[in-house]
Amino acid sequence: NTEDIQRERETTTLPDIDKFSNWHKLMRSTAWVPRIARFLCKKDDSMRRELQPSELQRAEDKWIRKIQRDTFSQEIRDLAAGKVISKRSRLYDLNPFLDAEGIIRVGSRLCNLKDVSAEIITPIVIPPDQRLTRLLLDKYHRWAKHQGKETILNEVRQKYWVLNARRAIKSTFNRCSECQERRAKPQMPKMAALPTARLMHGTRPFCATGLDYFGPITVTIGRRHEKRYVALFTCLTIRAVHLEVVSNLTSSATIMAIRRFVAR
Template identity: 35%
Template sequence: MTRPPTGRLHRASWLWRRLGTSIRCRTLRAGRESDWRGQGHHGSSEIQVAPVKQVSLPRLELCAATLLSALVSHTQAIIELPIANVHLWSDSTVTLSWIQGHPSRWKTYVANRVAEIQRCTPEARWHHTPGEDNPADCASRGVSPKELVDHELWWKGPPWLTTTSGPWPAGPALAVTAEIPEQRTSYAASRPHPEEPTLLTRYSSLHRLLRISAWCRRWLRPRHARGCTLTVEELQDAEEMWIRISQACGYPEELATLSSNRELPRRSSLLKLSPFIDGKGILRVGGRLRNASLSYDEKHPAILPSESYLTRLIIEASHRRTLHGGVQSTLGLLRQRHWIPRGRTRVKEVIHRCVTCL
């Protein structure tokens, strides 16, 4: 009684001038269902000339693994028996670590070959085998014809290949991620988020924030000056208060420098804006518009830190005032009173998160 092969064992090895691979077909035969006897047969092999240019040892092992996966894929396409399992073996732990990782983690040379291996043999299981049990070494290192005739390792494979399910050699633990060579260098750019008061980040709309702040600030006014409803001046005072707090969190060095009547350092991002501090302690844009026939806020808009939570609330409020207009209309309304460094990029980010515009 003959059963379909339950797997195949493949070896990959290298030598300085040759790359060798070998395939073993393992079939299970039994006289009874409970009495299995495994047999290993030489299936196919391939030898390829190694690159002339000097290549590192792990890269040569990876080239042999790539050759192996291509040979396995070709054999699977032409064989007429159903394949239950495919087991691929290598004696290089670095190569096994590369194959088990995503190609995007490695540099170009390794990534291209790992992608090819995963494409040709997506369901294969990779294992580690000791070098003395690797039949492919016979092809890569070379043996004489006289030795090849009775070479047990080449024709029948290692002794443990004939076992039904084990014990197969347990390879060493794979290298830790930090120790694997050929890793692609990745850079993560993080934008600083200044620590802002909890009262500011508690509310999701500028309208609600200003009204609650204005009601709380009423106790700073004389009793006879308090009315039944909020006035425009009270709402404007609340907005100016939050602008000062936001600027203190985002531009502490610039405020300290300008307060002491010193020039901003050349590395400051606000140097080109010619900033100054007005009578209310707000950092504003300077420049040549001071003599223009415009309102004070248009000539000297308040500078808002691009990463501030208040900036996001003001952009969202301007976006709603323009009836969910695009980037240009929102930015035009916004710059009538405020100036945001990298304003166009920040407005795009806010509009892309607008549920109504989606």
């Protein structure tokens, strides 16, 4: 019939969604298709103007109608005919209805509530297993700066009712590389075997010694301030420590510190 022909024509004007990884780029590309068609037919100046919000909204409505027809075709036929949908349908408990654009929305007892947007009262039903749904949740996920699942759920439900929303949002978090990096725990490296110098039992302290420096430390000599360093000698077996003050980082100062250490 005429309605089916119109729907098929609308579907053929949609770009290949598998080539898009961003919601906004998909909507803009979809909105440009009728603009280009009008330009080719009428040769007007529409190509020079920026896309209007109404054009982007019509593009979004096209995609939502498509995924709803792909998932809830029988429910749409029943609602269009004024029938009650099957009790076995996933939408039965949502009291769904078709709006003026042919989009399934959640029915609500708050339809007469004033000062509240109709999108909040009757959100759009979105199936969870569509690529468009993944792009939509990814948009909200990035817009909310990778916050928690409940935050994303609250923002999404201001306009959309995603079936099995928590599971779909969890999948969005699991696919996000930035969230994976934030949740990743550092892996401790496997420690190598201890060297022989660390296992010299029964020997005198400092038979095997490690040397390191720390500083500088500011010291006062009369009225002037000078820098000093500290040579740290450590016994590799029992971890005993010996400190020597060093005037600078030259090799001669280091040799003198070692000599003082050995002479003790």
